[in-house]
Amino acid sequence: MTVPHPIAMLAELTYRCPLSCPYCSNPVEMTRQEAELDTDTWARVFREAADLGVLQLHLSGGEPASRRDLTDLVTAAREAGLYTNLITSGIGLTEKRLAALDAAGLDHVQLSLQGTNPEMADEIGGYKGGFKRKMQVAEWIGKIGFPLTLNAVLHRRNLHQLPRALEMAQEMGARRIEVATVQFHGWALKNRDALMPTREQAREATQIVTEARTRLKGRLVIDYVPADYHEDYPKRCMGGWGTSGLNVIPDGTVLPCHAAQSIPHLSFERVQDRSLSDIWYQGAAFNAYRGTDWMAEPCQSCERKTVDFGGCRCQAMAIVGDAAATDPVCIKSPHHGALQAQADTHAAQGDAPLIYREMPGKQAEPAE
Numbered sequence: 531m532t533v534p535h536p537i538a539m540l541a542e543l544t545y546r547c548p549l550s551c552p553y554c555s556n557p558v559e560m561t562r563q564e565a566e567l568d569t570d571t572w573a574r575v576f577r578e579a580a581d582l583g584v585l586q587l588h589l590s591g592g593e594p595a596s597r598r599d600l601t602d603l604v605t606a607a608r609e610a611g612l613y614t615n616l617i618t619s620g621i622g623l624t625e626k627r628l629a630a631l632d633a634a635g636l637d638h639v640q641l642s643l644q645g646t647n648p649e650m651a652d653e654i655g656g657y658k659g660g661f662k663r664k665m666q667v668a669e670w671i672g673k674i675g676f677p678l679t680l681n682a683v684l685h686r687r688n689l690h691q692l693p694r695a696l697e698m699a700q701e702m703g704a705r706r707i708e709v710a711t712v713q714f715h716g717w718a719l720k721n722r723d724a725l726m727p728t729r730e731q732a733r734e735a736t737q738i739v740t741e742a743r744t745r746l747k748g749r750l751v752i753d754y755v756p757a758d759y760h761e762d763y764p765k766r767c768m769g770g771w772g773t774s775g776l777n778v779i780p781d782g783t784v785l786p787c788h789a790a791q792s793i794p795h796l797s798f799e800r801v802q803d804r805s806l807s808d809i810w811y812q813g814a815a816f817n818a819y820r821g822t823d824w825m826a827e828p829c830q831s832c833e834r835k836t837v838d839f840g841g842c843r844c845q846a847m848a849i850v851g852d853a854a855a856t857d858p859v860c861i862k863s864p865h866h867g868a869l870q871a872q873a874d875t876h877a878a879q880g881d882a883p884l885i886y887r888e889m890p891g892k893q894a895e896p897a898e
């Protein structure tokens with residue numbers, strides 16, 4: 531098969547984060563600060579990415595503002611010719627820092643929303659006063675005029691706040707909102723009892739989004755990730771494994787998707803040891819589930835195999851114990867019924883306690 535070049539790169543600059551969201555997609559074992567790539571290495575990786583054909587760079591984490599050199603990293607990315615998007619909780623950004631990022635050429639900001647009021651947001655983020663600070667940051671973002679996307683992760687505890695999240699996006703002048711029902715990877719997998727939406731909530735969320743898309747057409751774009759445990763077909767994960775995007779994590783390891791390290795038999799390479807181009811085209815992990823040759827039945831003879839590429843490999847690993855299996859979300863998977871029953875059991879857990887994301891030696895860094 532002809533391998534396309536990647537279009538987008540997610541640079542997870544650090545796993546440090548002042549928040550502790552129980553749905554965080556970061557791995558349960560996280561890289562310590564001393565293992566993070568330095569500024570010069572990231573700058574080289576950005577140039578290699580641009581040479582490889584990457585157009586969009588998503589600067590993420592953890593909280594990317596926990597990196598003191600964030601402005602220098604944006605400068606380096608812009609010099610490499612990349613479109614830059616900062617994915618942030620807002621905590622750690624000051625007005626001065628945002629102005630410096632603007633001067634460095636930052637193109638876009640994606641602000642996460644843990645809840646639509648202080649009670650919900652601070653409880654879910656595990657950070658008192660976080661909502662107030664985030665609202666202040668949103669105001670500065672609007673004042674500077676960064677194009678803004680609001681990113682609301684929804685689950686059983688806050689799905690009722692979806693209508694308000696849509697209003698807030700408009701009030702903040704966002705052009706787009708990503709309504710993402712929690713995906714169960716990383717810390718979220720530990721929190722299925724606390725976060726799994728009910729079937730009714732999942733249905734209602736889809737209705738609200740459908741109605742809002744019509745009502746707000748031309749004013750607000752709504753990207754929607756439904757609650758996939760309650761769906762009949764899986765999502766096209768990462769646009770297809772090794773097809774359009776790659777992730778570089780804080781220590782320089784390159785992954786086909788953020789949860790790929792949960793597949794134990796894959797081995798991953800680092801930007802310190804091999805060029806990004808070689809890793810993308812020749813790396814064993816990238817070729818493991820690229821295209822459709824690796825598929826078994828029922829995917830191999832399915833008419834949707836180039837639509838969803840068999841769904842999510844990490845989900846197949848987590849639920850079925852086989853990364854090459856059909857995503858159990860799929861109605862054709864022999865595990866589909868069990869997954870749906872499991873989802874209902876998790877959803878019936880009432881006020882199950884939140885298991886907060888934590889990392890060894892966690893500390894928030896002061897702003898620049």
Ligand code: SF4
Pocket residue numbers: 547548549550551553554555556591592593619642887
């Ligand atoms: S999901 Fe929450 S804890 Fe995880 S990086 Fe984002 S803001 Fe931090």
Ligand code: SF4
Pocket residue numbers: 763764828829830832833834835836838839840841856857860861862863
């Ligand atoms: S059988 Fe495989 S390819 Fe077909 S819809 Fe299900 S996951 Fe997709």
